[in-house]
Amino acid sequence: MPDIIQLLPDNIANQIAAGEVIQRPASAVKELLENAVDAGATEIRLLIQDAGKSLIQVIDNGKGMSETDARMCFERHATSKIHQIEDLFRIRTMGFRGEALASIAAVAQVELKTKRAEDTTGTYIEVENSLVKRQEPVAANTGTSIAMKNLFFNIPARRNFLKTNASEMRHIVDEFIRVALSFPEIFFSLSANGQEMFHLEKGTLKQRIVQVLGNQYNARLVTVQEKTDYLNIYGFTGKPETAKKTRGDQYFFVNNRFIRSPYLNHAVMSAYQEMIAPDSFPLYVLFIDLDPAQVDINVHPTKQEIKFEDEKIVYAFVQAAVKHALAQFSVTPTLEFDLDPNIQQLDAINKPFTEDKQEAATTSPLFKNFSQKHQAHFIQPTNKSELKHWRDFYEGENNKNPASRIQHPEAGDQPSAAGSQGEKKFESLLDQLRKEEQPTGSITLHSPLTTHNPQARLELVISEQAPLSQLHNLYIVVPTNRGFILVHQQLAHERILYERFIAAATDKAMATQRSLFPVTLQLSAQDAVLMNELMSDLNQLGYLIEPFGNQAFVIQGTPADLEQGNEKMIIENLLEQFKHFSSDLKFSKREKLIRSLAWQQAIKPGTSLSDKEMRRLIDDLFQCRQPNVTAGGNPTYIEFKRDYLEQLFKR
Structure with a gap:
């Protein structure tokens, strides 16, 4: 019998691996934007056609790549960030596995144009089905432009599973917002089918939140800022009135990386306890910075699910930081009363407080109880006969409306027919x-x-x-x-x-x-x-x-x-x-x-x-x-x- 086990061709192996990383156009958007951030760009532009099915292009002004690096970046596990196994526990960059561009090149037609500041010319490369089709020098600005065309052109079954353009575009916008919120010091823009959807100028985190989520939050954000030896927490939460009946805008970032964590979300929700309705959800954009050795980000291919070495202490810090912020900015629930216009007509307001009235007030037992020492717990002797008037008033009112009295059948009374x-x-x-x-x-x-x-x-x-x-x-x-x-x-x-x-x-x-x-x-x-x-x-x-x-x-x-x-x-x-x-x-x-x-x-x-x-x-x-x-x-x-x-x- 002949041997039946054989190695897969590189292009098929890359397509299989791409299924974990590139699940839809939004997955490619995330990877390309993070690469641009890692390249040190201060301006990043995202261009989309046909909800990413026809074109996803990211243009940045980062440091660019040499001719050799431009060719190597499409190889699997080609990375500049990992040299030894210990480096996995010191990761502070967004990408590090060297899988993104290799996965993209396996399922799309890719055009790369890149140039370093010290080079006179740039490099242009075309890749299709993991194979380099063309490579030549080209005039280019410093930075990198990578265009990904016809996603899943060589895997029709995967392309058929994509949703409608509007649905896929929503996922792209979500990924764009997550990266844009992480780096407010970087300019970002997003254009879809020739129309600019986002134009986010560089600024502070609060300015970026308002740019992305809307001007209605400008005066409704509470600053969160806690520094400890173990970790730092900073960002913003919404005042209680911004809470929505359905889960709203909620973002957690660990070392500038967006994560999903129901556990930490519970910590925030518990900080709002008794301040918002149990079925409401507050706004928050919170960042946690801590030693990368305390976090395992290599849990999932999308890197949105992570593990903390001590998640209980992180939970406690998040809960305490949000509680402290809400208390510090006096947004705990308070009772507010509007002045009744009828109060202005009362004698105490209209009539003057004459000397006779002042003397009568200051000699009253009630005034002495508040103004003299050792009177706080003193009870003035009361003439029991004075209570009779109250008893008569109470019983008289009840006698006028017998139906309002509650009588037990055993006392001989029958329940009233009136009601x-x-x-x-x-x-x-x-x-x-x-x-x-x-x-x-x-x-x-x-x-x-x-x-x-x-x-x-x-x-x-x-x-x-x-x-x-x-x-x-x-x-x-x-x-x-x-x-x-x-x-x-x-x-x-x-x-x-x-x-x-x-x-x-x-x-x-x-x-x-x-x-x-x-x-x-x-x-x-x-x-x-x-x-x-x-x-x-x-x-x-x-x-x-x-x-x-x-x-x-x-x-x-x-x-x-x-x-x-x-x-x-x-x-x-x-x-x-x-x-x-x-x-x-x-x-x-x-x-x-x-x-x-x-x-x-x-x-x-x-x-x-x-x-x-x-x-x-x-x-x-x-x-x-x-x-x-x-x-x-x-x-x-x-x-x-x-x-x-x-x-x-x-x-």
Whole structure:
């Protein structure tokens, strides 16, 4: 039998290795930007065509390469940063493995132009499928320009797995922002399809954060600065009012390298405890500098997952630094009171404080308790007869309204029949439940049982005459022939909207009501890319949105059944919800959008509903294909049967 084990050709081995490093265009952007930073560049420009599928080009003014280095940089494991194994534990540069350019050259057509300051001419190299096709001297500026064309041209299967242009562009923008935030002292620009998206001048870290995340954060950032013998922590966190209901802009950098760390994120969240709502997420851009020997960055090919030698001490330092910063800048919660205009009309304000009144005030026992020594705990003897007036006042008020008194049956009193409006509604509900016959003028609704048998069905008969009751402006009590159901108004509305949006997305588009006064929406670069991705689906769902210049959009119309006036807030919240909606679940873009819209537009807790609105909601709910649960699996209502209620009262 012949031998069957053989070495892979270099180009195939490089393509396999490239799969770990270059997963999508954004992966190449990250590697090329980090190489430019390591080259000592002070100006870095990123050019993108077709979301990186056609072109990714990075131009820098760094130190450039010699002719030999330019040829060697495309070889696997060719690096200038590692000479012995100990160097792995002293890494302070961004790239060091020598895999990036070799991986890029294995899956794209690459053109390199580079020149050192001391050289009269530069070097031009073309590489395709890991093979050098052309090399020649060329006139060039000091620095390096590397263009990566036709990504995955030689691996069609990998190219087919790429997402839409808008989706891939969002990933590119994310990588660009991470590198730009790490090095505010470097000028960065990003142009996509000939249009400049970012123009970030050199400046301070705060200036860079505001440039990238938006001017609204300029006065809402809190400085974090803690220096210890073990590590240094610096950066900015947002004031509590910047917290969002969904995970917002949160960045951790260790030795200027962006990392993902749920563990450290928990440290920051714990520092905000009791300052923001439990389901809110603060903004932060935090940098941790420590000895590279204390960190293992060689855990993952993307180098975004790292290990600390002592993660508990890092956690404690991060938590303490953020807490100290928030306390130092007095952004802990405070109570603020607005002056009531009626106070200005009180006698104490309007009438003069005469000498007689001053004398009467200073001779009072209350004044002496505060002004004389050893009076703080002194209790003035009280005439017990004075308490009688208070007893008479209290008992007299209660006697006027016997229903407000709480009496125990064992004391011989019977519970009062009178009560609040809510009690009357509940009594009416009980009367309805006592009736055995089916009420006249009723409607019959069929709904799947929320039991272990999904095939079983129950028949609910809801009277059109029996009153519906709203409880806590959150639940709707609906009498039925079997007892009653307790409907969660928000979750029920979510199910209604979800099925309505599903139908619109797959069949007939929803009707659009044009706005008399179109609203202009100015978005960040990331959100503008996301809006371009979602625009066609939003149009299908009744939103008429059109581009309006650089990162601006105009809301020309909204769904016909949606109340106008808060279009801007709805779209902004929708984008934020979409970006961070169940990232661990593999939903399609359209499914995420529909669920986000249903959540955004559903009736919120605390909304008071009229009887007509409640009935419309109940009718719409039981017209749904699956009325008993939301798309996320939460129950929309709970049924209370009559026999169960009787058992509660031991009847």
